[in-house]
Amino acid sequence: TEQIEPDPSKKTLVILGTGWGSVSLLKNLDTENYNVIVVSPRNFFLFTPLLPSCTTGYIEHRSIMEPIRNILRHKKASVRFYEAEATKIDYQNKKIQVKDDSDVKGDSMETEIDFDMLVVGVGAENATFGIPGVREHSCFLKEVGDAQKIRKKIMDCVETALFKGQSEEEVKRLLHMVVVGGGPTGVEFAGELQDFFQEDLLKWVPQVKDHFRVTLVEALPNVLPSFSKQLIDYTESSFKEEHIDIRTKTMVKNVTDKTIEAQVTLPDGTKKTEIIPYGLLVWATGNAVRPVVKDLMAQIPAQKDERRGLKVNEYLVVKGTENIWAVGDCAIANYAPTAQVAAQEGAFLARLFNTMAKTDAMETELRELSERQATAKVDERNEILSLINERQKQLRRTKQVGPFQYSHQGSLAYIGAEKAVADVSWFSGNIASGGTMTYLFWKSAYLSMCFSSRNRVLVLMDWMKSRIFGRDVSRE
Ligand code: FAD
Ligand code: NAD
Structure with a gap:
């Protein structure tokens, strides 16, 4: 074909x-x-x-x-x-x-x-705001290749940190996982990474216990700016319990292969520059x-x-x-x-x-009918005229495609430790919820939204597989 x-x-x-x-x-x-x-x-x-x-x-x-x-x-x-x-x-x-x-x-x-x-x-594409070093040294999270790169790099950091003779300072750096951007992408990734640490890494590589840290860096005063205040507070306190460090009012200005340089706004409004060493850097500051x-x-x-x-x-x-x-x-x-x-x-x-194609076809038919009517015999003419009227009515109805109207179904984000946050439209009101029930809702909502039954079955099997056997930490 x-x-x-x-x-x-x-x-x-x-x-x-x-x-x-x-x-x-x-x-x-x-x-x-x-x-x-x-x-x-x-x-x-x-x-x-x-x-x-x-x-x-x-x-x-x-x-x-x-x-x-x-x-x-x-x-x-x-x-x-x-x-x-x-x-x-x-x-x-x-x-x-x-x-x-x-x-x-x-x-x-x-x-x-x-x-x-x-x-x-x-x-x-990924926004970098022209900040030096971002493209060279960080991982984005937009495409499949990005996720594969991160997966490989997490384990690279762990294995290198455990290499014989590594200094304590270097171990700390290598096991410091930094996420820049506190939008939903950054928050969801930080949650997933901390889950991995808590549920699998700690069991398989207990030596990383004291030094594996996830830090989320955000330039604004809070994470998840598009969610309601209640859910922002819930996310921030939940991250605290999960031991994910949130650094708000911290704007990254420069990136090198081992550190980020950030401008931190202190409570009194003054600014100071801080150098933060990292092993893995994930850059999630939105779109360009x-x-x-x-x-x-x-x-x-x-x-x-x-x-x-x-x-x-x-x-x-x-x-x-x-x-x-x-x-x-x-x-x-x-x-x-x-x-x-x-x-x-x-x-x-x-x-x-689809409508435009239909109206095009109707307009062509109407043109042909008008031509036929002009040359038709008197008794045929009335018949064609009523057909033209009928078609014109149909055409007007078909042409009535209203403008695009977005219907917001709500916002959902996973925040780690089997919790999710949701701002969901319900009839004419809004429901803000966070916690384990929301997580189950998140899971079922995303499962039902998967593209095909094939995807749905595969995702379900992956969830079960990871639950039973743990995540696969072997590097490809
Ligand atoms: P995309 O889905 O990005 O598709 C763009 C397509 O264009 C791709 O196929 C690409 O290969 C192709 N392309 C690129 N360049 C060219 C070119 N030059 N010529 C031809 N083709 C080209 N949104 C939600 O509502 N809920 C969520 O839970 C959610 N989670 C997200 C999680 C992550 C990690 C990310 C990164 C985004 C998430 N989003 C979510 C946002 C959502 O994915 C985007 O808003 C959505 O993908 C936008 O759709 P799109 O069709 O515009 O672009
Ligand atoms: P975003 O634009 O939502 O957030 C980026 C964050 O990075 C902002 O809060 C910004 O203040 C911060 N930032 C920018 N520059 C910075 C710097 N130099 N230093 C520190 N912080 C900096 O980006 P996103 O999270 O990638 O999301 C993109 C879009 O995709 C959004 O519309 C989002 O709603 C959507 N999305 C939705 C979901 C979901 O619904 N679960 C998940 C992922 C993405």
Whole structure:
């Protein structure tokens, strides 16, 4: 089916990315209405909410990945997928440049793809704010490779700390696990890491007991700024019980291979610089705009004043364009950059495109009917006229797609020691809860949200496996 030529009577819809936004669009799109082409350097969908659990081997990364080919094979009409990165979007000429970055080299590694309609769902990259040393020395937590790198590095730090002749100071440094950024990513990772220490490492390598420490560094006065005050307090006191050190009002300014340099604001408002040695450094300070998106923004005058991503209107059309839409973390629509928002935006676009295809077909039929009516005999004319009226009514009804409206289902985060926090919308009110019951809710909610039954079964098995045998600490 890959070789099937595009149908010239249909518009070509190019979708960039295979994340939350793009996959939700693909799942809900009637693909027979368009020549659909998907371009992404990642040939799978990743269920990011459970990625922090992969850093310690509590869950295996493959359990939260779903191959894009498996998603596409269930579509009615064939969709082309190119495993490649979009390196440039040429707005004027309606083309994108794509580059295949894979290790296996073919004749064609770079090419252009024409589009009539384009959906940008490329997500965001990691923010570093230009702080020196971050890219070279820290691990991010966004992709599967990041989680694998962290998993390997935790055990590297442990084994090196235990190497014969290591000085006590070096042991302390190597076993100091520092997380920068107190948003949900940093908090969830710190919780998972401390669990690993408490539940497995202590049993398997009791020598690390006195020196293994997890520290969470946050520039603001508190962690989880997007959660309610009650849950922030709950998280902070729970971290204290778990012996996770929270360093708020501490802004990292520089990173070297063994230390971070931070500016700490003291209670009297004065500032001092502190050097903190670390063995593992995980950097989770949020999102930054990808270069391909920045470049597109520079081509569109209406995007001139925006810095955070592609400004979209209430139909997710990139402002200043007519045929480009954006979803998820790369789109700025006044919602938080979350999976929940991206998935709803993707589903909305699918509804919009399905409707647009229907209205296009109706408009063509209407044009044909009007032409027929003009030349028809008198007795036929009335019949055609009533058909035209009927179709016009249908068209008006179909065209009534309202603007995108986000429905917030709540925020959930795991905080370690089998506790989670949740700000959940319930009818018209809000419920804030934290603790073990919330953890069970967190587990069942995320299990039910997994992409496929296959993912669900794998995650459940991983949870059981880790419970019974402990996490796998062997290094790959
Ligand atoms: P992504 O899901 O990041 O997908 C982007 C896609 O674009 C990827 O397939 C990527 O390979 C592809 N791509 C990148 N560059 C290019 C290019 N140049 N050309 C073509 N394709 C490209 N949100 C929640 O709501 N709840 C949670 O519990 C939650 N937990 C999270 C945990 C972690 C560890 C992280 C990192 C995020 C979490 N989030 C959560 C946030 C959520 O994952 C993001 O908001 C969501 O992934 C955004 O979806 P997206 O489709 O915009 O981007
Ligand atoms: P974030 O933007 O939510 O938090 C980053 C934090 O890093 C901020 O609190 C910021 O003050 C801090 N920071 C920035 N620079 C710093 C510095 N130099 N030194 C110290 N601290 C610094 O980032 P995130 O946690 O990666 O989340 C990104 C998005 O993904 C958010 O929208 C979030 O809601 C979503 N997400 C949700 C969940 C969940 O719902 N469970 C989990 C992960 C991510």
